[in-house]
Amino acid sequence: MGICTISKGGTAGTVVDAKLVFATALKGAAQSLVISHNHPSGNLLPSEQDKRLTQRLVELGKALDLPVLDHIIVTVDGYYSFADEGEI
Template sequence: MDVKLTEEEKIKVLNSDDIYGIMQKILLRESKIDQNREHFWVIGLENNHRILFIELISLGTVNKTLAEPMEVFSFALQKRAVKIILCHNHPSGELRPSEGDKDITDKLIQVGIIVNTEVLDHLIISTKSYLSFADTGLLSELKKSTKYIPQYVLEERLKKQATEIANKKKTVEIAKEFKRNGVDNETIALSTGLSIEEVEKLRVRKR
């Protein structure tokens, strides 16, 4: 369900406080009964981080709500959102993310990479406060997770890393050869792409 926004609410998002200010108002608009149920929203952003839409993906029970990747990203793709922020409430007021909260965030981060729509943050909110996955560093940790990365992507990533390591070793050997022949460090750095510091650390016997 598309959440109606005033022009004043279609702000440029600078930080998690900006998002919470709007989402708190949206939550408080709900009836007392619905405030005691978990909601899951997606906030779509333009490239300049201005809010494009806020969509209520699901309305669950007092301690659970579902967020299917297809539902989360279909509206974002239709509206051409470049980035999204996830948000859901905990009626209990306990803001600590559950393992389920972390798991769905992990999954949505990876789906976002595939469909080229970055997940910028995930806020857990109550009527009085909030927790930001980005601010606490949890989002960065989840971005390193490989749990939901397709096998072929992992294989390609490993191949790329192996190639980079091999190329770096080859570059270092070339730099060492230059150094053995008395080429100055600055020229070696310019020729190989290594930093001056890296070149200076190379130990070789000059001919």
């Protein structure tokens, strides 16, 4: 298991390069991925960008036989799990 920071952003957003996500996982010989990020705003609901990114990473993971098991959004009040909500 490992943790890797792919992107840092401001309060309005950040850019995530899917190539870096999967390159890091492949270099680490990962068998699957759990993606996570925080929402400094405290809003637990995923944005449209969060949903698009998740869909893209899930599709790429299937193609690489490297499944994305979950995408978790963390705030000071709790978390949102795409897997728990049936979105993965």
